[in-house]
Structure formats: C-alpha cells, structure tokens
C-alpha cells in the first residue's frame with residue numbers, strides 16, 4: 761500500500777458543506793461493528809489506541825460480549841484500551857495539543873493501559889497482549905500512529921484487522937504512517953473498505969475511515985452468523 765494509491769482511491773473530494781444531511785454515511789458504531797464482525801474469524805485480542813471517553817471501546821466491548829453468548833471462539837478474547845487520557849501530545853489540524861484530556865473512563869471488562877504510547881507500549885505489555893485480531897487506531901497523529909504500528913507489528917498475524925478512524929482527511933497522517941510502515945515491514949495488506957465520514961479536522965470535505973487486513977498464507981474462515989441458523993429460521997418463521 762502506498763500513500764499515492766490510498767489517496768488516489770480514497771481521495772476526499774466530497775463537499776461536506778454541500779452534501780451534509782443528504783448522504784447517509786455509516787455511523788462510527790456501524791463501522792466498528794463491521795470490523796468486529798470480520799475479526800471474529802481471527803484468533804487474538806482486541807486493542808484500541810486512542811480511547812478518550814470510551815465511546816468506541818464500549819461498542820467493541822458490547823459486540824464482543826454479545827458474540828461470546830453464541831460463539832465460543834470469542835470467549836477467551838480480551839480487550840485493551842490504550843490512551844494517555846491527557847489529550848493529544850501535539851496539535852492535529854485545528855485541534856490544539858491537550859485536546860481530549862479526560863478523566864480515565866470506567867470500562868468494565870477492559871484493561872486500561874494509561875500513558876503516552878512511547879512509554880506505555882512496552883515489551884511486557886506486548887507479551888501480555890499476544891496475538892491481536894483487531895486493532896482500532898484512533899490517535900489522529902502521525903507520530904502516535906508510527907509508535908503504535910512499530911509496537912503492534914509483531915502481534916499481528918494472518919487475517920488481523922486494522923481499523924483507522926481518521927485515515928484520510930485534510931492531513932492524511934494515519935495513512936502516511938501506515939503506508940511507510942507497510943513499505944518498511946514488507947507486509948502484505950488488503951483494503952477491505954473505506955467508509956466516508958464527517959470531517960473531524962478543519963476541512964470542508966468528508967474524511968475516510970479505513971479497514972485493512974493482513975494477508976497471510978493461511979485461509980481465514982468466514983465468520984459464522986452470530987445467531988445460529990436454527991434460531992434464525994425459528995425466529996423468521998414466527999413473523
């Protein structure tokens with residue numbers, strides 16, 4: 761994946777000011793649910809970089825809890841939320857450094873890793889987290905995304921999913937960090953989806969969330985429907 765190809769494919773030309781309210785982009789929760797759904801077929805834990813008050817982590821947690829009822833392969837999966845909770849360490853687009861500073865949210869069932877990534881993402885944490893099935897990268901900044909990807913790389917395996925929240929915008933910082941990392945690591949990735957989204961930065965054009973998957977040499981099964989077929993048949997026959 762090169763930055764040129766990401767920009768050419770997902771360039772953000774939509775005029776947000778002109779189309780606002782007339783385009784039904786998928787919500788953040790729907791995008792997270794899609795990423796989670798696909799990650800069910802992949803072994804490993806779920807980790808987020810950039811948690812703020814915990815909105816996205818609650819969506820992922822609730823999806824995992826729901827999946828655990830039906831799908832026993834999900835039962836051993838753990839959730840990690842990494843953030844300084846002191847806000848952005850540098851300015852990003854129109855956001856000043858310190859934006860998103862917040863008390864640590866209460867997230868039942870989630871292991872919170874508090875601290876700036878360059879100090880908190882340690883080899884000990886890597887050993888604890890182990891294989892990752894889904895990583896949600898939502899730290900906005902180029903420098904933070906570089907730090908995350910360098911730490912995360914060895915924990916990814918065939919089929920691991922990477923969801924970027926602010927992949928392309930006026931400043932495609934996450935895309936730049938990811939393109940450089942792919943080139944440096946020689947890792948093969950596939951773009952599964954680009955989702956239009958409202959601008960989170962200073963711009964008047966829409967931004968993009970991006971969902972990538974690591975391409976390995978193993979087959980990945982399709983995730984089974986969450987409700988077993990026999991239940992779905994029974995439910996649909998009652999309507």
Ligand SMILES: C[S@@+](CC[C@H](N)C(=O)[O-])C[C@H]1O[C@@H](n2cnc3c(N)ncnc32)[C@H](O)[C@@H]1O
Nearest residue numbers: 810811812815816843844847860876877899904
């Ligand atoms: C856009 S917010 C995350 C939003 C969150 N996912 C949600 O659902 O509301 C970005 C977060 O990244 C964190 N962050 C950015 N760079 C960081 C770094 N180098 N170390 C730790 N946290 C960082 C900020 O503290 C901030 O809370």
